[in-house]
Amino acid sequence: MKTLPLAKAFMLLEPGPLILVTTADRGKMNVMTISWHMVMDFTPRFALLTGPWNYSYKALVKTKECVIAIPTVDISRTVVEIGACSGSDSDKFEKFGLTALKAKSVRAPLIGECLANVECRVVDHIRKHDIFVLDAIRAWEDDGRKERRTIHARGDGTFIVDGRTIDYRELMRSRLPPGV
Amino acid sequence: MKTLPLAKAFMLLEPGPLILVTTADRGKMNVMTISWHMVMDFTPRFALLTGPWNYSYKALVKTKECVIAIPTVDISRTVVEIGACSGSDSDKFEKFGLTALKAKSVRAPLIGECLANVECRVVDHIRKHDIFVLDAIRAWEDDGRKERRTIHARGDGTFIVDGRTIDYRELMRSRLPPGV
Numbered sequence: 001m002k003t004l005p006l007a008k009a010f011m012l013l014e015p016g017p018l019i020l021v022t023t024a025d026r027g028k029m030n031v032m033t034i035s036w037h038m039v040m041d042f043t044p045r046f047a048l049l050t051g052p053w054n055y056s057y058k059a060l061v062k063t064k065e066c067v068i069a070i071p072t073v074d075i076s077r078t079v080v081e082i083g084a085c086s087g088s089d090s091d092k093f094e095k096f097g098l099t100a101l102k103a104k105s106v107r108a109p110l111i112g113e114c115l116a117n118v119e120c121r122v123v124d125h126i127r128k129h130d131i132f133v134l135d136a137i138r139a140w141e142d143d144g145r146k147e148r149r150t151i152h153a154r155g156d157g158t159f160i161v162d163g164r165t166i167d168y169r170e171l172m173r174s175r176l177p178p179g180v
Numbered sequence: 181m182k183t184l185p186l187a188k189a190f191m192l193l194e195p196g197p198l199i200l201v202t203t204a205d206r207g208k209m210n211v212m213t214i215s216w217h218m219v220m221d222f223t224p225r226f227a228l229l230t231g232p233w234n235y236s237y238k239a240l241v242k243t244k245e246c247v248i249a250i251p252t253v254d255i256s257r258t259v260v261e262i263g264a265c266s267g268s269d270s271d272k273f274e275k276f277g278l279t280a281l282k283a284k285s286v287r288a289p290l291i292g293e294c295l296a297n298v299e300c301r302v303v304d305h306i307r308k309h310d311i312f313v314l315d316a317i318r319a320w321e322d323d324g325r326k327e328r329r330t331i332h333a334r335g336d337g338t339f340i341v342d343g344r345t346i347d348y349r350e351l352m353r354s355r356l357p358p359g360v
Contacts, residue, residue, distance in 0.1 A: 014215055015332035015340050016196010035194055038218040039335075040229055040309065047227065047311070049220055073346075080348045084355055126306060129220065131227070133309060149343070152195035152332070155219075156360040157352040160195050163329070163343025166253075168260045172337040175264055180336040 001101065001110060001117060001140035007179025009139040010044035012070050012116050013037060017150035018079060018159065020069040020114065021048065022100075023059035024107040029100055031069075031092050031111070032056040033083030035153040042177040044136045046120065051130035055087040060132060064122040065106040068134070069114040073149045073161050078113075080159070105137050115148055116141045181281065181290060181297060181320035187359025189319035190224035192250050192296050193217060197330035198259060198339065200249040200294065201228065202280075203239035204287040209280055211249075211272050211291070212236045213263030215333040222357040224316045226300065231310035235267040240312060244302040245286040248314070249294040253329045253341050258293075260339070285317050295328055296321045 013019070022031045036049040046068065050057055060066055071079045078096050085092070093100050099112030103119045110117035117140045124133035149162040169176075193199070202211045216229040226248065230237055240246055251259045258276050265272070273280050279292030283299045290297035297320045304313035329342040349356075 011335040014335040016215070035196070036219050038227065038229060039216050040311075042335075047218065047229075047309075049218060049227075076346060077348065077351070080351050084351055124309070126309075126311075129227075129304070129306075129313060131220075131306075131311070151346070152342075154345070155191040155194040155222075155357075157347070157349030157356055159346045159348060161343040161346060162332075163341040165334070166256060166331070166339045166341060167337065168257065168339060169337030171257070171260050171264055176337055177335075 002143050004116060004139040004141040005179060006044065006136060006139055009118050009136050010039045010042050011180065012118060013046055014039050015150065016152055017070060018153050020071055020079060020082065020111060021056060022067040022069060022108045022111060023056045023063060024109060025059035025063055029093055029109055030056050030059060030087035031082055031098065033079050040133065046134045046136065048132045048134060049130055050132065060122060061125065063107065065108050066120050066134065067103055067106060067108040067110055068118040068120055069111040070116040070150060072115050072147045073151055074147045075113055076151045076159060110140060115145060182323050184296060184319040184321040185359060186224065186316060186319055187222070189298050189316050190219045190222050191360065192298060193226055194219050195330065196332055197250060198333050200251055200259060200262065200291060201236060202247045202249060202288045202291060203236045203243060204289060205239035205243055209273055209289055210236050210239060210267035211262055211278065213259050220313065226314045226316065228312045228314060229310055230312065240302060241305065243287065245288050246300050246314070247283055247286060247288040247290055248298040248300055249291040250296040250330060252295050252327045253331055254327045255293055256331045256339060290320060295325060
């Protein structure tokens with residue numbers, strides 16, 4: 001994993017991909033699959049929605065840290081399987097053969113099999129709505145990998161894979177944030 | 181536009197597409213382009229992030245109503261152009277040749293050129309973070325149209341078009357919400 005400038009890290013979540021979120025509570029790592037998230041600022045700041053029904057929730061509340069990992073289509077089945085079981089009765093890193101890499105600023109691990117990883121701190125927890133507000137503090141990218149297509153949950157058990165890219169930079173030049 | 185069951189309406193935002201949001205304040209319609217949104221519940225409930233820097237913000241705060249419209253790739257250039265100008269100095273419906281259709285439960289209009297439209301009420305406004313919490317109350321779909329591929333903002337002026345779909349329904353059957 002190579003450093004990704006923080007100014008570009010919002011671009012990982014902006015297109016709405018299915019993501020993995022890792023936590024570590026007293027040495028016990030866990031990982032969950034989430035598609036309920038959004039960008040809140042270019043700094044970058046993100047929102048995640050999760051509640052007590054998720055095993056990772058307690059670790060997130062307690063440690064106030066996590067890593068957002070961006071999987072691509074080559075591991076899509078694993079990502080869906082991660083989302084369909086609970087960390088309460090298994091070690092998901094072992095079960096799914098995920099490589100936990102040491103992060104620099106948080107205890108939650110990076111995932112070696114993912115395209116990118118973002119180390120985050122919980123800066124607010126809006127309990128009324130189960131929204132976590134996260135500030136990214138460090139980002140990593142596996143820039144050598146060829147497969148970069150992310151997946152998008154449709155909510156019915158089917159998933160959309162990234163298709164072609166359209167370039168409208170000339171229309172948006174005056175509105176783009178610095179550093180992208 | 182044909183009625184879309186509310187239980188399926190979360191599927192419109194779950195994959196993270198670029199969306200249009202319409203408002204109407206004392207007869208003045210407006211429309212903005214947004215990619216900072218997420219699903220909050222299957223009911224469905226959505227979160228949108230927008231603030232005073234958007235002309236639609238005032239109408240959203242005042243009327244507590246909007247329509248979320250889902251555009252597809254055939255009008256992607258228009259959607260980007262809508263996002264690159266302000267309703268403060270122009271009528272965007274007229275400027276971009278959009279067809280405003282009458283909604284049933286809100287004053288904000290549906291957009292005839294979009295794949296789907298969701299009538300929403302603002303049920304909370306988390307001012308500290310500029311998050312609007314929306315409950316969908318009615319949904320519409322242009323089920324006759326052939327083009328159904330949505331687009332996803334990358335944040336740098338380029339956009340990803342939906343590609344192929346992968347079916348993992350057999351892995352997720354026990355975890356799917358009712359009605360999808």
